[in-house]
Amino acid sequence: MLVLVLNAGSSSLKYQLMNPETAEVKATGLCERIGIDGKLVHEANDEKIKLDVTMPTHKEAIEIVIETLTQGEGKVIDSIEEIQAIGHRVVHGGEYFNSSVIVNDDVISKLKKLIPLAPLHNPANIMGMEIAQQILPGKPNVAVFDTAFHQTMPASSYMYAVPYEDYKNHGVRKYGFHGTSHYYVSNEAKKMLNKEDSKVIVCHLGNGSSVCAVRDGKSIDTSMGLTPLEGLIMGTRSGDIDAGVLSYLMEKKDMSAQETVNYLNKKSGLLGVSGISSDLREIIEACENGDERAKTTIDMKCNRIKKYICSYAGMLEGVDAVCFTAGIGENADLIREKVCSGLEFMGIEIDEDKNKVRSDENREINSDNSKTKIYVIPTNEEYVIANDTYKLTKA
Numbered sequence: 001m002l003v004l005v006l007n008a009g010s011s012s013l014k015y016q017l018m019n020p021e022t023a024e025v026k027a028t029g030l031c032e033r034i035g036i037d038g039k040l041v042h043e044a045n046d047e048k049i050k051l052d053v054t055m056p057t058h059k060e061a062i063e064i065v066i067e068t069l070t071q072g073e074g075k076v077i078d079s080i081e082e083i084q085a086i087g088h089r090v091v092h093g094g095e096y097f098n099s100s101v102i103v104n105d106d107v108i109s110k111l112k113k114l115i116p117l118a119p120l121h122n123p124a125n126i127m128g129m130e131i132a133q134q135i136l137p138g139k140p141n142v143a144v145f146d147t148a149f150h151q152t153m154p155a156s157s158y159m160y161a162v163p164y165e166d167y168k169n170h171g172v173r174k175y176g177f178h179g180t181s182h183y184y185v186s187n188e189a190k191k192m193l194n195k196e197d198s199k200v201i202v203c204h205l206g207n208g209s210s211v212c213a214v215r216d217g218k219s220i221d222t223s224m225g226l227t228p229l230e231g232l233i234m235g236t237r238s239g240d241i242d243a244g245v246l247s248y249l250m251e252k253k254d255m256s257a258q259e260t261v262n263y264l265n266k267k268s269g270l271l272g273v274s275g276i277s278s279d280l281r282e283i284i285e286a287c288e289n290g291d292e293r294a295k296t297t298i299d300m301k302c303n304r305i306k307k308y309i310c311s312y313a314g315m316l317e318g319v320d321a322v323c324f325t326a327g328i329g330e331n332a333d334l335i336r337e338k339v340c341s342g343l344e345f346m347g348i349e350i351d352e353d354k355n356k357v358r359s360d361e362n363r364e365i366n367s368d369n370s371k372t373k374i375y376v377i378p379t380n381e382e383y384v385i386a387n388d389t390y391k392l393t394k395a
Helices: 058-070 105-113 122-135 148-152 164-170 179-193 244-252 257-266 269-274 280-288 292-316 326-331 333-340 381-393
Strands: 002-008 013-019 024-032 039-044 047-052 083-090 141-145 199-205 209-215 218-222 321-325 373-376
Touching: 002 058, 002 122, 002 381, 013 058, 013 381, 024 058, 039 058, 058 122, 083 122, 083 381, 105 122, 122 141, 141 381, 148 179, 148 218, 179 199, 179 209, 179 218, 179 321, 179 373, 179 381, 199 292, 199 326, 209 292, 218 292, 244 257, 269 280, 269 292, 280 292, 292 333, 321 326, 321 333, 326 333, 333 373
Parallel strands: 002 083, 083 141, 199 321, 321 373
Antiparallel strands: 002 013, 013 024, 024 039, 039 047, 199 209, 209 218
16 A cells, blocks of 8 residues: 655655555655745665746645656656555544544544644645545545643643643644654653553654653653643753743834744754754864854753653653654754653663764663663654555555
C-alpha cells in the first residue's frame, strides 16, 4: 500500500510517499514559497531535484507533486492510481479527537471550529485535505493530530489555574503538541527497554521544542500548552514566561495584545536572547568563539530542558529512559551533554564518547554505571501518519 503523507503550512507543503507496511520511502519533498514564486525540492531514486515552479495556491502545489511523482526524472510510480490513501498532519484536534480519523464533512467542520486555537496551522491543514479530495477523488484521507497523543493527560496536568468556566466555555487548557513524535519515540524507547510498565521522558528538540512524560506508553504531561508557545525556549519562541510580562511589554513598547504574542512567538527565544540567530548551530559557533550572550543562551536552553526532566521524573515517580530526538536532540551532542550534566544524583550519567557518535540509528549514550538509560532516537512522524492511515483504510 502506498500512502501520500501531506503536511500543509501557510506557504509550504511537505510530502512523502511511503509504504507503511515496509516503511519504504519512495519519495520525499518540499514545496516552498507557495503564492509567491514557488520552489520544489524533490528527493527520489537517490537523487535530489530542485525546480522553480509557479504555485499560486496549494492546489497547484499538490498537482505539481503528483506530476513529479509520476513523470520525468523524479518519477517513482506510473500513475496516481498507485496512491491508495492520503495522510494529513493536523496540528490541533482540540478535545474532539483523541486518535486519527478518516476525513469527512463532520471532521472538517470540527477542525474549522478549532481555527481560533491554531490560526496559523489549522486553516492550511484543512485546505490540504479539501484540495486532496478534489485532485484525488475517491481516495480516503486521514487526519493525524499533533494533539491526540496528549489526550490521555489527567485533568491535573491539562488544567490551568484560571476560573473553571474558561475551560468549559472557551476551551482554555493545555493540549500539547509534537504528539506524533512523542508517540513514536516513546514507543521505540519501550521496545529498547523491553518493558511495558515504562517511565520515559522524551525531549523533542528542534526549532520548536517540547518535553513529554510518558507512563506505560501514555502521555501524562507535556511542556507545550494551549498553543506551542508554552514550555521550552525555542528558536524564536520565549517558552514559559511570567504572564505579567505581556502587560508590561504592551505598556512599555506600545504594543497590542496580538503584537505582543507575535513578539514572543517570532522575535524571542534563542534569537531574542542571543541576538545572533534562531539556529542553534550558529549560536554554538559564536559561543566557541567567546560570545558571552551565546553562552548564556545555550545555558538557558539547557537549564529549561533540565527543569522539565526533573519535574517529570517526579511526576513519573522515577524514570527508566530519557530520550533525545528531532534536529537538535539528534545532532547536538553539546546540548545533550549539558542537559544531562549534574543529573547523576537521579541516576542519569552520560558517556561522553558514545554521545559524540553520529548515527541515523536508535542508540544508547548512557554510561555503563547509569541507572537511567539515555537514548538518541531519530523521530519519524511521517511513518506514524502513514501507518495510522494504513490501519484506518486497509480493506
